[in-house]
Amino acid sequence: MNSDDTESILKKAIRFHGHQCPGLAMGIRVSGVALRELGKPAKDEELVAIVENNSCGVDAIQVLTGCTFGKGNLIFNDFGKYVYTFMNRENQRALRIAIKNEAVITDKQHLDLFAKVKKRTATPAEIEEFKRLHIEKSNAILNLPEDELLVTEEIAPEPLSMAHIHESIECARCGEPTMETRIRLLDGAPYCIPCFEKMMG
Ligand SMILES: [Zn+2]
Ligand SMILES: [Zn+2]
Secondary structure, eight states, X not given: OXXXXXXXXXHHHHHHHSSOOHHHHHHHHHHHHHHHHHOSXXXXXXXXXXXXXXXXXXXXXXXXXXOOTTTTOEEEOOOOOOEEEEEETTTTXXXXXXXXXXHHOOOHHHHHHHHHHHTTOOOHHHHHHHHHHHHHHHHHHHHSOHHHHEEEEEEOOOOOOOOOOOOEEEOTTTOOEXXXXXXXXXXXXXXXXXXXXXXXX
């Protein structure tokens, strides 16, 4: 990838995500490997991503690989791990990409500042310093040699069903259309989950 490409990919990811950060940089690197090894971004469901966290990097994966929440070709396994599995349904190839521990570790000063910014106790100078460190770490991840950042292995593809189109049924309480697979029945009448929980609660 030449630096012009890197620049425009970074811009595209930042436009979608809202800011530059280390997590976004990891998602950009992971997406780059997935697209290089498995082919072009998904227009439909030909490429599937299974992500094991729901942090910043997943936004880069959605915008760069076309594996998105809305299309149903982004699957979230809430394991809290920096692991990303991609499957190409057309050639049945699958790749497991894991970020190395050394690349995830952030220095203590950066972490302490992050905590202060989150708690809104950081001074304007500390906020500036935090932003500087965040972008510095992000750029370091973008430039790290691939073998120092992640481990990629080809794995056997898992059988995955395509996203289904379901009929909607009107909830007997709120009247809002609800996907039939999410309907709960009470005395034979159909209810959406929020209404069902209110009535049971
Ligand atoms: Zn972020
Ligand atoms: Zn309802």
